[in-house]
Amino acid sequence: MTTMDMRRGASLPRFGQVWVIWRQHRAATYGLLALLAAYGTTVLVTGLRARSYYDRLGLNACRSFTTGTCQQLGRAFTSSYPPLFLLLFLLVLPAAFGAFVGGPLVARELETGTYRFAWTQGAGRTRWIVTRLLLVGAALFAVTAAYGPLYTWWIAPYEHVLPTGFNNYLRFEFTGVLFPVHTLLAFAIGVVAGVLVRRTVTAVAVTFTGSFTLVFVTVFALRRYYMTPLTTTGAPGAHDWALDTTYRDSAGRSLTGGQAHDLYLRFLHQLPDPNAEVPPGAFRSWLQERHYSLLTSYHPAGRFWPFQFIETGWMVVLTVLLGAVSVWLIRRRTS
Incomplete structure (x- = not known):
């Protein structure tokens, strides 16, 4: 760009911002893809091994465990199936992605002072931040969207043997659409x-702590109140989410925890044989x-x-609002 062009306030080429963003974030992109490849390889190896063991035991013919x-x-299978390190890895992944991709996105520019150069090259600060939010966010969404199908394939044999209610964090997070949404919110x-x-x-x-805390509060305090629970005197299904159980006597009075324990x-x-395993439903009968x-609410x-x-829905709304706040803060900041 010539001096005359600079004086005229010439703008960047159409794809100039994209090229700059790619140059700045290609290492992070390669890291995300490498992490996905490592996760996919681990899932594939352990999943194939689990399916082989599942077939050898003949569990497909069982309808009740x-x-x-x-x-x-079923016990022999589930005791050897889930690698604990993989489950722990998945628990912290959304917060980690948001922290290590979203945290430095603007902070690094402000800390080093390079934002002064970036905002005077024809793009303008609004275009600068909006383009970064959209392109980096889209790349993050595309990569994290691949985790769900891999997890669903990996966990299928375990779910047949030991089905879990949808209050199970990993099942709710990875067999639905939430994982990339949680990651974008953390971003x-x-x-x-x-x-x-x-x-x-x-x-x-701050991002890691805040994102992990938000997910923790959502899972253990907020999610159960999305809809009014139902109640039943029977046993909820294997995939239902059982909330609370109340013991009642013949007059309909609720028992205390100590009274319920004495009954048991x-x-x-x-x-x-008191040391033998209690058959399912025996205590209820x-x-x-x-x-x-x-009386069980579920x-x-x-x-x-x-x-x-x-x-x-509410996480997408919150993500958009936070993005708008970022743009507003950048626009108000003095160079």
């Missing part, structure tokens, strides 16, 4: 943190014979997708 030979075979938190604190390491730490001890004492009842398995869409 609560009694008999199928129960013993947006990271960008805002970077604009505010202007220090890369601090922004990464009485039940165990009348068994032929014993209570009903004595005119006690168990979310049925059919609410899995409504819950997914509710959580996706």
Whole structure:
């Protein structure tokens, strides 16, 4: 660009910003792809090994794993199936992606002072931040969207043997549409943190802590209230989300925790072998014979997708708002 062009305020070429963003973030992109490749390889190797063991045990012919030979075979399978390190890795992944991609996005520019150069090259600060948010966010979404199908394939044999309700964090996160949405929200938190604190390491730490805390609060405090739970005196299904259980006597009065515990001890004492495993549903039947009842509140398995869409909706709205806050803060900042 000539001096005359600079005086006329010539803008960057159409794809100039894209090229600059690629040059700045290609190392992070390669890192994301390498992490996905490592995850995919681990899932493939352990998944094929688990399926081979599953077939050798003949578990596909079992329809129930609560009694008999199928129960013993199911225990042998589940005890050797899930690699703990992979599960722990998945738990922290959204917060980690948001912290290490979103945290430095603006904080690094503000910390080193290179933003002064970037904002005077014809792009303008608004185009500069919006382009980064859209392109880096889209790349992050595309990469993280691949994790869900891999996890769904990997966990399928385990889910057949030991089905879990949709309150299970990993099942809800990875067999639906939430994982890339959670990651984008963590990314947006990271960008805002970077604009505010202007220090890369601090922004990464704040983002990781804030994103992980948000997911923790959502899973353990907020999610159960998306819809009003149902109640039943029977046992919820394997894929239902059981919330709370209340013991009631024949007059309909709720029992305290100590009273319920005493009832269970009485039940165990009348068994032929108190040390033997209690058959499924035996305690519930014993209570009903004595005119006690168990009232369980739960979310049925059919609410899995409504819950997914509710959580996706408010997280998308929050992500967009945080992106708008980032743009507003950059526009107000003096060079």
